[in-house]
Amino acid sequence: VRCQHYEPLRALQASAALRRASDEHKKEPLTSSSQQHFDSPPAGHQPEQEPQGPHPSYTGQGGQESEDYESEEQLQHRILTAALEFVPEHGWTAEAIAEGAKTLGLSVAAAGMFHSDGSELVLHFVSECNTKLSKLLQEEQKLVQLGEAEKKPTDEFLRDAVEARLRMLIPYIEKWPQALSVLLLPRNIPSSLNLLTSMIDDIWHYAGDQSTDFNWYTRRAVLTGIYNTTELVMMQDSSPGFEDTWRFLENRVADAMTMSNTASQVQSTGEAVVQGLMGAAVTVSNAETSRL
Amino acid sequence: RGLAAGPEMHFGFQTVTEEERREKIYRVFETVAKKYDVMNDSMTLGIHRVWKDILMHKMNPCPGTLLLDVAGGTGDIAFRFINYVRSVQQRQLQKKLKHHQNLSWQEIFESYQKDQFKSLGDSQVVVCDINREMLKVGKQKAQYLGYSEGLSWVLGNAEELPFDDDKFDVYTIAFGIRNVTCIDLALQEAYRVLKPGGRFLCLEFSHVSNPLLSRLYDLYSFQVIPVLGEVIAGDWRSYQYLVESIRQFPPQEELKAMIEDAGFLKVDYENLNFGIVAIHSGFKL
Numbered sequence: 001v002r003c004q005h006y007e008p009l010r011a012l013q014a015s016a017a018l019r020r021a022s023d024e025h026k027k028e029p030l031t032s033s034s035q036q037h038f039d040s041p042p043a044g045h046q047p048e049q050e051p052q053g054p055h056p057s058y059t060g061q062g063g064q065e066s067e068d069y070e071s072e073e074q075l076q077h078r079i080l081t082a083a084l085e086f087v088p089e090h091g092w093t094a095e096a097i098a099e100g101a102k103t104l105g106l107s108v109a110a111a112g113m114f115h116s117d118g119s120e121l122v123l124h125f126v127s128e129c130n131t132k133l134s135k136l137l138q139e140e141q142k143l144v145q146l147g148e149a150e151k152k153p154t155d156e157f158l159r160d161a162v163e164a165r166l167r168m169l170i171p172y173i174e175k176w177p178q179a180l181s182v183l184l185l186p187r188n189i190p191s192s193l194n195l196l197t198s199m200i201d202d203i204w205h206y207a208g209d210q211s212t213d214f215n216w217y218t219r220r221a222v223l224t225g226i227y228n229t230t231e232l233v234m235m236q237d238s239s240p241g242f243e244d245t246w247r248f249l250e251n252r253v254a255d256a257m258t259m260s261n262t263a264s265q266v267q268s269t270g271e272a273v274v275q276g277l278m279g280a281a282v283t284v285s286n287a288e289t290s291r292l
Numbered sequence: 293r294g295l296a297a298g299p300e301m302h303f304g305f306q307t308v309t310e311e312e313r314r315e316k317i318y319r320v321f322e323t324v325a326k327k328y329d330v331m332n333d334s335m336t337l338g339i340h341r342v343w344k345d346i347l348m349h350k351m352n353p354c355p356g357t358l359l360l361d362v363a364g365g366t367g368d369i370a371f372r373f374i375n376y377v378r379s380v381q382q383r384q385l386q387k388k389l390k391h392h393q394n395l396s397w398q399e400i401f402e403s404y405q406k407d408q409f410k411s412l413g414d415s416q417v418v419v420c421d422i423n424r425e426m427l428k429v430g431k432q433k434a435q436y437l438g439y440s441e442g443l444s445w446v447l448g449n450a451e452e453l454p455f456d457d458d459k460f461d462v463y464t465i466a467f468g469i470r471n472v473t474c475i476d477l478a479l480q481e482a483y484r485v486l487k488p489g490g491r492f493l494c495l496e497f498s499h500v501s502n503p504l505l506s507r508l509y510d511l512y513s514f515q516v517i518p519v520l521g522e523v524i525a526g527d528w529r530s531y532q533y534l535v536e537s538i539r540q541f542p543p544q545e546e547l548k549a550m551i552e553d554a555g556f557l558k559v560d561y562e563n564l565n566f567g568i569v570a571i572h573s574g575f576k577l
Contacts (some may be wrong), residue, residue: 072557072558072577075577094352094354095384098354101489104489105487105488106487106488106489107461107462107486107487107489107490107491108354108356108357108461109351109352109353109357109461109462109487109489109490109491109575110489110490110491110575110577111352112350112351112491112573112575113354113558113575116352131304170327276442
């Protein structure tokens, strides 16, 4: 039942919020060209056009469809990032997302794009933190490669990496238990597990781990354990500057190092014992043969 | 019947002109207006209330939302919206007070005073319908149930809404889009009056894909409903129109495509009761 004479106007309409992104960037060349034409900018005049969106708009000639599809995700990211500001007040909920949408000039109904339990907001935040950590570690590595910094011993490296990552939680620490419970919802477990394992993997990678044997699993399991337990300690730590948490972290990392040393010691002792037994057996058999 | 110009359209299973269709539909709802709610309950065995509740939960409005309910006639969606927003507002108020443990009695008294006037928190709903009788019944119901704040009633055509651009947060049309003469126009108008980021929600009868269920559903629709119409409302023709118009309405995917054509993004639908009813949702982004 499509009305023949009323054609859909989609081709003529650009979407409302996306138009803004491209408009902002269209305004910039306009002001500069108008300055050229009218030729009377007062000396020292700063163009007041500041880029309002942190995202570059893909105003290429590529088909409208692909541009819109790309930007839907981008818009969602923008809303979630804006919503983080309201988390301390509203928690990880649809209300925070609605407030975030409002700051971007969108209607509060835009929060309907996301689940009403705030899952996407938490996952978005965790993923952003992991990206930040990755960048931090990458920069540190660059400094070491350029020779401007010393290569840290493994335990110190792990400690600093975990501490840096956990410090990103401090602004949201009050509502973090809620976030943890959201991450444990069955629906979110695949994504949250994925994020956790890739973060741990990242840390070990920058720590210089190149193992290809069973050690790979042991190391990641151990670090995951350290990270999770430290996070939980941080939840109910009320010491100034979270000193108790960092001390706990230090102890756990030290434990892990001792454990791996003990493991290798046990292994070499075991080898030594076996060799001793072999030698004893050979001696006994020689003694037997020589007696005969 | 060749005098009236205009393209041929369907009215149930009949073929009529556009003008005729509009008149016939107007007369249908004029006649059934008083018995509309009773008939809804008996035809769907009360399940329509659940459908409308699900629509409201899907919308999940927060206080301060401006809702436009088109073809909202007797106000079912509007009243649910007001209830929902009120309870959200209450919950927020309670949460706020829980945090302020050390308030003096004076401060607590004042906070209750302040929020008393805003029990809806600036939320508003505008009910728009093309049919005067339906609006009359709706207003009477509102008075009877005690809804007065944040509610307004407007006579208007969904294809030509009497509102400015970019005004509303949410646009709903529950069981009404079937009766619109040109759905594309209604969708375009919906796009126009919504704010950027606003949401379009459509609750409507749709197509059942399960063959066994489809047969039972057809049986029920064509044998039982017109009879109920005659017995309860004294008008089997209107309910014959109802079940026929459901069959003529585009199925889920087609409606989704039409909504996307109007410019909405992130368009999706949710089947309720295996497709007897579907909720379509889109955003103006």
